[in-house]
Amino acid sequence: MILLTERDQKIIQFIETVGVASIKQIQKVFFKSKQGAEISRRRMNEIIKYSKVKRSRNSFANEYVYYINSYKYLNHALAVTDFYIKLLEYGGEIKIFNREFKINNSRSDAFIRYHLKDKAYLFFLEVHFSNAFNMQKYIDIYNSREWVILGTFPRLVIYTDKDIKIGEVPFKVFIIKKDENIDSIFHI
Numbered sequence: 001m002i003l004l005t006e007r008d009q010k011i012i013q014f015i016e017t018v019g020v021a022s023i024k025q026i027q028k029v030f031f032k033s034k035q036g037a038e039i040s041r042r043r044m045n046e047i048i049k050y051s052k053v054k055r056s057r058n059s060f061a062n063e064y065v066y067y068i069n070s071y072k073y074l075n076h077a078l079a080v081t082d083f084y085i086k087l088l089e090y091g092g093e094i095k096i097f098n099r100e101f102k103i104n105n106s107r108s109d110a111f112i113r114y115h116l117k118d119k120a121y122l123f124f125l126e127v128h129f130s131n132a133f134n135m136q137k138y139i140d141i142y143n144s145r146e147w148v149i150l151g152t153f154p155r156l157v158i159y160t161d162k163d164i165k166i167g168e169v170p171f172k173v174f175i176i177k178k179d180e181n182i183d184s185i186f187h188i
Contacts, residue, residue, distance in 0.1 A: 008047050015053055018081040019099050020067040020074065022058065025081050029088065079127040079178065080109050083159050086182050092116030104144035106137045111154065116186060122154035123185070133164050135173075142171055157185055 004012075011030055015021050027040040044066060047053050058065045058074060071077040080099065087094055093115045101111035101124070110125040124138065138156055147153050155172040158164060166173050174185045 004047065004050055008043060008051075011043070011047060012051050012053055015066050016068060017097055017099075018084050019069070020065055020071050020077045021081050022061065022078055023064045023066070025078070025085060026066065028085060076109075076127050076129065079129075079159060080125065082178065083110075083125055083127070083157070083176075083182075087112070087114055090116070090182060092121075095120075104141045104146045106141055108138075121186065122150055122152060124154045124156045126156065126158050128158050128160040128162060128164065130162075133158065133160075133162075133166075135166060135169065138171070139169060142169075155185060 007030060011026060014026070014029060023037075023040055023044060026044065027036045031037075031040040031043070033039070044053075044055065044064070048055050048066070052068055053066050054068065054070075055064045055066045056070070057063070058078075060075060061078075065074065065078065084094070084097060094112065095115055096111065096113035098111045099109065101108045103111075108124040109127045110123075112121075112123040112125060114121045114123065124141075126133075126138075141147065142153055153171045155174060158166075158173065158175045159178065160175060161178050164175050166175070172188070176182055176185065
């Protein structure tokens with residue numbers, strides 16, 4: 001019997017946290033060497049044999065994706081993982097990452113507490129690939145005041161491939177394109 005390594009356990013924990021990850025995303029986080037693609041494929045084959053992690057082929061990207069519970073909107077879920085990886089690469093520490101965070105009968109794609117240079121940041125993440133963005137959902141959350149226990153209303157990050165126009169709102173909103181740097185979300 002092959003035992004899973006400490007790194008394998010971290011990969012499983014990563015998949016549990018983000019929900020779903022592609023082989024390329026796993027390679028980007030855990031196997032950064034020149035042989036990373038091959039090593040990540042071999043390790044993932046072992047992980048799916050000896051853990052609750054499952055895999056399927058993402059026909060859109062033609063690659064394997066790994067998960068514990070399947071997702072109806074796979075590309076949307078992979079975009080949440082993309083943003084998580086951007087935060088990891090930025091150099092801070094993700095203290096809380098709650099997918100499908102429910103507040104005031106609404107759901108954001110994630111609630112994140114992120115620490116960077118002795119400062120804590122709170123974010124609502126909304127992955128958006130359709131044409132019309134529903135800002136009213138976040139205005140309703142803001143007006144509900146259910147967020148007061150957090151001390152401050154989280155910054156809303158809209159992670160998208162669309163051009164979105166946002167009017168005046170009483171909280172900070174950042175629109176980040178998939179291929180952009182995330183620097184702006186840390187500035188006022």
